[in-house]
Every structure is written in C-alpha cells, then in structure tokens.
Amino acid sequence: MWRHVLAGLILSTGVALVHADTPQHVSTSDAYQQSIEKWRAERVARLTAPDGWLSLIGLEWLQEGANKVGSASGNDITLLAGPAHLGVVTLDKAGQVHIKLADGSGATIDGKAVQEATLIDDMHVTGNAAPTKVEFGPANFYVIDREGRKALRVKDADASTRKDFLGIDYFPIDPSWRIVADWVPFDPPHDLQMGSVIGTIDTVKVPGKAVFQHDGHTYELLPYQEEPGGELFFVLADRTSGHETYGAARFLYAALPQNGKVVLDFNKAYNPPCAFTSFATCPLAPPENRLDLRITAGEKKYRGAH
Missing domain, CATH: 2.60.200.20 (Tumour Suppressor Smad4)
Incomplete structure (x- = not known):
C-alpha cells in the first residue's frame, strides 16, 4: 500500500524520493544559501541581457x-x-x-x-x-x-x-546580515533630497524609517517607493563604500513592512548601474543613509570599473 502511496506522491509532486539512508533534511541555512544564489543568478541575467x-x-x-x-x-x-x-x-x-x-x-x-x-x-x-x-x-x-x-x-x-563583462564579486553569504528591523511609519511622509551622479536633486517621499541594531549600535535607513504601493527602495552607503564596494551607493529593496517589521537582507545589496557604465543617471546615497558601519554583505566593487 505505501509503495502505491509513495509512487503517487512522486507523480503528483514531481519530486523523486531518496533511499532512507540518504539524508533528506535541507537545513534552513542551506535553503537560504540557495535562495541568495538564485537571486544572484537572476540579477546577473538582467544585467547582462541584450537590453540590460x-x-x-x-x-x-x-x-x-x-x-x-x-x-x-x-x-x-x-x-x-x-x-x-x-x-x-x-x-x-x-x-x-x-x-x-x-x-x-x-x-x-x-x-x-x-x-x-x-x-x-x-x-x-x-x-x-x-x-x-x-x-x-x-x-x-x-x-x-x-x-x-x-x-x-x-x-x-x-x-x-x-x-567583456567580468562578473560580479561578492562578500560571502552571511545569514546574520538578513536583519529584521523595526518599522517606524511617518504620517505624513517626510521629504528627502536625493542627489544624482549627473548633478540633479530630486525630492522623494519617505513613508517611514527602518531601525535596526548591529553589534550593540542602532542604525536607521530611509527608503522611498519608486511607484505607489511598490517595494521599499534604499540607496545607502557604509564604511566599505569606496573601498571594498562602489563608492557612490549600493541599492537594496525590501518588501513592505508587516506587523511593524521590515526585512533588510544586505546579502541582496547590489551595485547601481553607474558602477558598470558612465552612461547611467544613478541616485547618490543621501547623508541620512550613510552608515558608520561596515556592511560586509552583498556585491563588492566591480573589477572592470570604467
């Protein structure tokens, strides 16, 4: 009977079952590692697309x-x-x-x-x-x-x-840099001045701030939304900027807050287009988002920098 049940599971799920002596447990850390690697592959695919x-x-x-x-x-x-x-x-x-x-x-x-x-x-x-x-x-x-x-x-x-793309270098994937921050909403939203590499200054609406702790210190980051109802978009810099990472900024997206919390996964911090080309118009990290902290996660400086 169980043989028929198991065969049905294989057919219905498309997942092959392994021998009982083979470890079947995938740890949370392994699953997280795989999710970041998948995210990286998708990121590179977008970057290197014919119109990327x-x-x-x-x-x-x-x-x-x-x-x-x-x-x-x-x-x-x-x-x-x-x-x-x-x-x-x-x-x-x-x-x-x-x-x-x-x-x-x-x-x-x-x-x-x-x-x-x-x-x-x-x-x-x-x-x-x-x-x-x-x-x-x-x-x-x-x-x-x-x-x-x-x-x-x-x-x-x-x-x-x-x-001639040389690929992307990364810090090692570190689950400790996936941080659940407190979300402090602003009502009404605050204005934030965002400069750019071409010298323009935009005023964006900030719906709130993410507050998190690291090594006993408290830090804050201000996001904006590129479109109404869209994800939170952080333009940030830290003490690795200009050294191990691109100097002007790195980008980070986060899902909308839930129950007063927002997940900041710095393993997904990535370089703006200006790290790869001089023909982009990227925003610069505002002073409010320049952290006195070494964020040793995410993308490093591009080796083929222009």
Whole structure:
C-alpha cells in the first residue's frame, strides 16, 4: 500500500524520493544559501541581457531645436553605433521631442517602418507603456527626462561592456546580515533630497524609517517607493563604500513592512548601474543613509570599473 502511496506522491509532486539512508533534511541555512544564489543568478541575467544596463553606449543630452544624429563625426550627436546619418531629433520649446529619420537609415520606431514620430520619454509614458524606441541594427535609443532635461539613452547589444563583462564579486553569504528591523511609519511622509551622479536633486517621499541594531549600535535607513504601493527602495552607503564596494551607493529593496517589521537582507545589496557604465543617471546615497558601519554583505566593487 505505501509503495502505491509513495509512487503517487512522486507523480503528483514531481519530486523523486531518496533511499532512507540518504539524508533528506535541507537545513534552513542551506535553503537560504540557495535562495541568495538564485537571486544572484537572476540579477546577473538582467544585467547582462541584450537590453540590460551593460548595453549602454551613450547618454546624449538634447539641445533645443534640431539635433542631427548618427555615427558620422559631422552630426550634432555622434553615436557609437548605427548609420552615419540616422536622422534629426528636434526638441521644441514645450519639451516635446520629434524624430525624422534619414532616407535609407533602416531604422524603425517602436518596430514600425515609419519616417517620423513624436518620442515619448520615460517620465511621460502612461500605465505599463515603454518610452518610444528607435532601433537600428542591434542598437537603439529612447528619450529620458531628468528634471526637464532630455537625453537619448543609447543601447547596443554588442557593447563591449556587455561582451567583456567580468562578473560580479561578492562578500560571502552571511545569514546574520538578513536583519529584521523595526518599522517606524511617518504620517505624513517626510521629504528627502536625493542627489544624482549627473548633478540633479530630486525630492522623494519617505513613508517611514527602518531601525535596526548591529553589534550593540542602532542604525536607521530611509527608503522611498519608486511607484505607489511598490517595494521599499534604499540607496545607502557604509564604511566599505569606496573601498571594498562602489563608492557612490549600493541599492537594496525590501518588501513592505508587516506587523511593524521590515526585512533588510544586505546579502541582496547590489551595485547601481553607474558602477558598470558612465552612461547611467544613478541616485547618490543621501547623508541620512550613510552608515558608520561596515556592511560586509552583498556585491563588492566591480573589477572592470570604467
């Protein structure tokens, strides 16, 4: 009878049962190790995807009026990939961006073989829509808006940063750096000034603070939410920053608080795109999130830093 029951379990679960003499227990620490390794693999897959952060080859700021774009040196914006003369991108006084492709460019706009279109930037798309993408061979660009300044974010699946990626170095996985912090909500939310590597300063709304202890000392971190109802997003620095880890900041996401607690898993602290490319517009850790603490967990400084 038990043989039939066990066979049914195998068929229904897809899990093969092992011999009784074989250890079947997977410790909590082993399961945690595997979960972090899985998270790391997924992180690297996103980073190295054809349109991931390693594919960036340009951050080209638009001037008001007509901007001739192409790979030839005579253009107003010289791209590192694509046809010699791609077309003209016009930024009008109202901040609208329009493109007219050159004859024979071979480029498409959102996958369509049209000659011209208005380009919707990343800050003015609606719902789950993506900014208008102009594609030419393995490369593409779309418009980003940073405090009213418009730029072309240029990507290339054949970028050397992607093809020559050296991998990520990590601190050893340490379950003690998975910290359950107290959550102190702010009502109303507080304002926090966030600088960036391109010199902009954004004001973000902070819904509360995470308070935790380490080696007998108390620390606080302030997060914001990139979208309403989204996860908590921490931009932080610590005493490893600029030495073992990237100097400007590391990023950390955390699930929304439950029962007055929030889990800070520093084994998932990771480098911003600016650690890999000079063509990103990353936030800097605000003074409030610069901890007098060595967080020896998560990603280390990239060996192939630009």
